[in-house]
Amino acid sequence: MVSINSFAGQPVMDMAPRWEGGYGFQLRYESYGSDILLDGVSKIDNPLDIKNFVDKIWLEGVYTFDRSKRITFKLPFIGQVRTKTISGIGVKQKNSGVSDLVIGLPLKKYFNRGSETSNWGFTPSLRLPTGSYSGDYPLSDGSWDLGLGLSYSTETFKFYSLYDLFYWYNTEGKRNMREGNEIGFDINWGIHAFHNSKENSGMFLMWDIGARHHEKPNAFTLTSASGGTHVHTGPVLMLYRETMMFHVEYKWGVYEKMKGINTSKGNISQISAGITF
Amino acid sequence: MKVDLYTKIVLTAIGLFLNVTGDSKLTVIKDAVAVDRYDYKQYQQHSETNTEFLSGGVDASEIKPNEVIMEVHGVVCSFCAQGVKKKLRKFKFVDRNRLNKGISMNMKNQRITVAIKSGEKVDVQGLFKAVLSGGYEPISALIADEDGNIRSVKADA
Numbered sequence: 001m002v003s004i005n006s007f008a009g010q011p012v013m014d015m016a017p018r019w020e021g022g023y024g025f026q027l028r029y030e031s032y033g034s035d036i037l038l039d040g041v042s043k044i045d046n047p048l049d050i051k052n053f054v055d056k057i058w059l060e061g062v063y064t065f066d067r068s069k070r071i072t073f074k075l076p077f078i079g080q081v082r083t084k085t086i087s088g089i090g091v092k093q094k095n096s097g098v099s100d101l102v103i104g105l106p107l108k109k110y111f112n113r114g115s116e117t118s119n120w121g122f123t124p125s126l127r128l129p130t131g132s133y134s135g136d137y138p139l140s141d142g143s144w145d146l147g148l149g150l151s152y153s154t155e156t157f158k159f160y161s162l163y164d165l166f167y168w169y170n171t172e173g174k175r176n177m178r179e180g181n182e183i184g185f186d187i188n189w190g191i192h193a194f195h196n197s198k199e200n201s202g203m204f205l206m207w208d209i210g211a212r213h214h215e216k217p218n219a220f221t222l223t224s225a226s227g228g229t230h231v232h233t234g235p236v237l238m239l240y241r242e243t244m245m246f247h248v249e250y251k252w253g254v255y256e257k258m259k260g261i262n263t264s265k266g267n268i269s270q271i272s273a274g275i276t277f
Numbered sequence: 278m279k280v281d282l283y284t285k286i287v288l289t290a291i292g293l294f295l296n297v298t299g300d301s302k303l304t305v306i307k308d309a310v311a312v313d314r315y316d317y318k319q320y321q322q323h324s325e326t327n328t329e330f331l332s333g334g335v336d337a338s339e340i341k342p343n344e345v346i347m348e349v350h351g352v353v354c355s356f357c358a359q360g361v362k363k364k365l366r367k368f369k370f371v372d373r374n375r376l377n378k379g380i381s382m383n384m385k386n387q388r389i390t391v392a393i394k395s396g397e398k399v400d401v402q403g404l405f406k407a408v409l410s411g412g413y414e415p416i417s418a419l420i421a422d423e424d425g426n427i428r429s430v431k432a433d434a
Contacts, residue, residue: 016354016356016357016359017359018357018358018360018361018362018411018412019359019361019363019364019410019411019412020360021408022360065413066410070391084367092433093377110351110412111351112349112350112413112414113350113351113353114350114351115350115353115386116351116353117350117351117352117353117354117413155353155354155357155386156353157353157354157384191325192354193395193428194295195355195384196295197355197381197383197384198377200355200356200359200377201294202295202355202356203291203294238286239290239291239294239295240294240355240356241293241294241295241357241361244294245356246290246293246294247285248287248290250283256389260336267339269283271286
């Protein structure tokens, strides 16, 4: 199935397209942010109305050489707005534009056993500094970053599950900015709730749990990156019809520990639509 | 307001993707009737005389004349298996006027049925290769010619 969650360490699509010469595109809207101020894990007063909201629209694509080798790209368009404390007062900053392109090379080992299909995935990725690193609230730190992902997914006619562990090594970019390395883990469990074989349409209902630990960015970093540990969880709905798919998910932040004082990441919502050929 | 927008988008998507309108239900029923009608007499005679379990878990009683039924491991999601359909439909001997443009998939028991044009020779190894390049494991196939004669072929391991 299509990887409805476009995890940092995951390819754009997981099970599909798994055929030789297959390719696909996906548009994904992601939104998060909050005006809740945290000191470590504790919520504190926010008299200056400090906040941070980020919207991203990802254009994503995949090409499958054969089921064991793919290449993917993800290009985000970001709109971000925040209020930041500068010299004791709250200053509003915003920026929008294309950010950093991510190229991935998912390598997969499939096992087709009777009524089950599963795969192990190993995904090296490269994040290119294609976004602007200028201004008070830049879209990129201008660095070349390396990612590694390890995943396992299994699927039967009724059940689906995906486990994904990833690590991003973020190098120092322009203006001495360094966003800090990130490690994350995602679990995705679901059921194939409905299938119409005549029309080749159906629905998956899933639950997702995602955990992230991000090192604290250095003092020169002006992007939206913030260090800390976050755990988000929530439901996922995925619909498909012939070659098209649609997904929506909403995840609540159930645990957050910030490095020092920072805004909460807030809840995360995503909507995407994709097509394969 | 954002919640309202999300709700509208999700409901619209469910309507579009699952086609929950009266017209679409009619289409489904018509298709089902068309498939059931197909050479029913031949199928009856055929299934009365070929009920043995031939190979790889494919039961001869399931097959109709001018069809190939393949047992394919791993086929559990039709969205992921589109590539197989696409590759199978490229064969000239596939009758795109029957089944679902020549192909029918049963995700519950991992069967792919291919409709064959009358009088055409079937390239079974080609079908197996197409399944493999579609991302799945072909196990075996039953091939029924237009007279109802059945032969079984195992895919190479």
